[in-house]
Amino acid sequence: MIHLPKSHEGCTKPTAHDSASAPIPVLMPEAPLGVALIGTGFMGKCHAMAWRNVATVFGGAHPRLEILCDTPIDKAEAFGAQFGFARATSDWQATVRDARVDVVSITAPNGLHRPMAEAAIAAGKHVWLEKPMALTLADARAMADLAAQHPGQMTILGYNYLRSPAFQAARAMIGAGAIGTPRAFRGVYDEDYSADPDLPWSWRMTHEAGGLGALGDLGCHLVSHMIALMGPVAELTAMTQIAIPERPSPDGPRPVENEDSAIALLRFASGAHGTFATSRVAHGRKCRLQWEVQGSEGTLVFDQENMNELWVHRMGEAGFTRHLTGPSQPDFAPFCPAPGHNFGFNEQKVIEARDLLAAIAGGANAGPDFASGLEIERVIHAMAASGGTRVKLGAEL
Numbered sequence: 593m594i595h596l597p598k599s600h601e602g603c604t605k606p607t608a609h610d611s612a613s614a615p616i617p618v619l620m621p622e623a624p625l626g627v628a629l630i631g632t633g634f635m636g637k638c639h640a641m642a643w644r645n646v647a648t649v650f651g652g653a654h655p656r657l658e659i660l661c662d663t664p665i666d667k668a669e670a671f672g673a674q675f676g677f678a679r680a681t682s683d684w685q686a687t688v689r690d691a692r693v694d695v696v697s698i699t700a701p702n703g704l705h706r707p708m709a710e711a712a713i714a715a716g717k718h719v720w721l722e723k724p725m726a727l728t729l730a731d732a733r734a735m736a737d738l739a740a741q742h743p744g745q746m747t748i749l750g751y752n753y754l755r756s757p758a759f760q761a762a763r764a765m766i767g768a769g770a771i772g773t774p775r776a777f778r779g780v781y782d783e784d785y786s787a788d789p790d791l792p793w794s795w796r797m798t799h800e801a802g803g804l805g806a807l808g809d810l811g812c813h814l815v816s817h818m819i820a821l822m823g824p825v826a827e828l829t830a831m832t833q834i835a836i837p838e839r840p841s842p843d844g845p846r847p848v849e850n851e852d853s854a855i856a857l858l859r860f861a862s863g864a865h866g867t868f869a870t871s872r873v874a875h876g877r878k879c880r881l882q883w884e885v886q887g888s889e890g891t892l893v894f895d896q897e898n899m900n901e902l903w904v905h906r907m908g909e910a911g912f913t914r915h916l917t918g919p920s921q922p923d924f925a926p927f928c929p930a931p932g933h934n935f936g937f938n939e940q941k942v943i944e945a946r947d948l949l950a951a952i953a954g955g956a957n958a959g960p961d962f963a964s965g966l967e968i969e970r971v972i973h974a975m976a977a978s979g980g981t982r983v984k985l986g987a988e989l
């Protein structure tokens with residue numbers, strides 16, 4: 593069903609509700625799959641909630657929560673009990689080889705992504721890996737190559753912000769021409785989790801365990817939105833900044849090795865252009881994944897801090913119209929029958945688990961998988977390397 597604002601009656605342009613028109617049938621596994629979860633921090637708990645809820649929301653067999661891995665072992669045992677896993681261990685290599693495990697969720701720090709994901713694929717498992725893929729572009733490319741050699745095993749990356757009903761609706765609207773031809777993208781992803789200079793040094797601030805800084809932590813999410821809305825990036829120019837060069841640690845001040853913020857100008861393969869900015873030291877910004885797409889016939893605006901709203905302007909209207917998230921948008925109704933009753937961050941992860949299970953059951957992989965995730969890595973590493981000079985994104989990057 594297409595809902596049109598009064599001022600546009602007779603017009604055939606779709607609105608934020610259009611993508612609801614036909615529910616997409618989703619395949620789900622009929623037999624329970626065994627799940628291993630590595631890591632119990634922010635994302636570990638998020639994956640655990642998703643695995644516990646995915647069949648409740650979307651149907652199919654409930655996954656078996658087989659084994660939880662963290663270090664040290666007493667932490668693994670405590671969280672294993674809390675999250676409802678049958679067993680706990682501190683040995684990730686044994687975890688990915690475990691005979692009762694079909695799928696491995698990897699939520700460990702970035703420096704462990706490549707060894708863990710490669711070992712899981714080599715052991716015949718499906719992999720759900722948190723972003724960014726790896727520390728370096730070479731590592732990400734090697735992982736994508738290995739995954740390509742195992743086409744029967746599904747991979748999916750933790751780009752949860754692609755799953756929200758409002759984002760899916762926005763993408764469908766742009767695809768359907770609701771704002772005409774996209775001409776410009778203006779995107780920001782800012783947070784302030786590192787803005788306090790007294791925040792202790794952590795693995796996230798090193799090349800060895802974190803890889804990139806704000807680009808790998810936040811910027812990659814904005815790139816995932818940007819590519820999904822605008823298509824591939826053809827060229828860019830970027831600059832990075834380390835705003836706080838040292839952080840306190842028990843051993844005294846330690847250097848921050850990766851960028852606190854980055855800005856970029858981009859040209860897309862379509863000819864449209866874009867601006868991009870990301871920061872982990874932006875006071876007051878909590879999850880400001882905010883963008884607008886300006887098209888030849890209108891503009892669409894989204895901000896993750898208000899993730900249940902899409903703002904739409906179409907040529908001739910006086911201003912913007914607020915579209916509230918509701919069951920007519922993709923993937924909202926299985927959670928809640930009532931519009932405006934708000935969708936949340938963790939629910940995005942339930943959809944992500946559903947996407948992986950649907951691919952394992954034989955459906956299309958909604959991705960990004962390791963192959964399409966490599967596109968995102970190419971862009972963030974090109975930004976990190978640009979140093980203010982123009983970088984063309986060819987296959988050789």
Ligand SMILES: NC(=O)c1ccc[n+]([C@@H]2O[C@H](COP(=O)([O-])OP(=O)(O)OC[C@H]3O[C@@H](n4cnc5c(N)ncnc54)[C@H](O)[C@@H]3O)[C@@H](O)[C@H]2O)c1
Binds near residue numbers: 632636662699701
């Ligand atoms: N998708 C998102 O929105 C999102 C948000 C935050 C973090 N992340 C990503 O998730 C990953 C983890 O981030 P986090 O914030 O949960 O970090 P965290 O520090 O809160 O958790 C990391 C977990 O990994 C465990 N771990 C470390 N080494 C281990 C080992 N050798 N074996 C087993 N477990 C080990 C730690 O004990 C901890 O439980 C990162 O790659 C990060 O980029 C994604």
